Amino acid sequence: MNWDIAKGKWNQVKGAAKEKWGELTDDELDQAEGNRDQLIGTVQEKYGKTKAEAEREVDEFVASL
Template sequence: MNKDLFESQWSQIKPILRDKWSNLTDEDIRQINGRYDQLIAKIQQRRWL
């Protein structure tokens, strides 16, 4: 996915993230807040927990 598209479509993407990556917490989603780089960092972090 294109970074700009991700950031502009954040409100529509949030529910999809919750379904696809169930190990992301509500706090993770709040911290990501539409920033693609934060999404990648959180997925990598949660993947190794």
């Protein structure tokens, strides 16, 4: 799946993201609303990752859907 598709199916993707990153709140996922950069920033902040680590993790997550 690519980001254009993920954006269009955000409610479905949001559930999978919640399973992967359990510390993310519904509000944080609602705010991201399919925005790649915002999701990366949230994952980076919540999990103490570098930007590159968070980007790789988020991109791999979306590609696996």
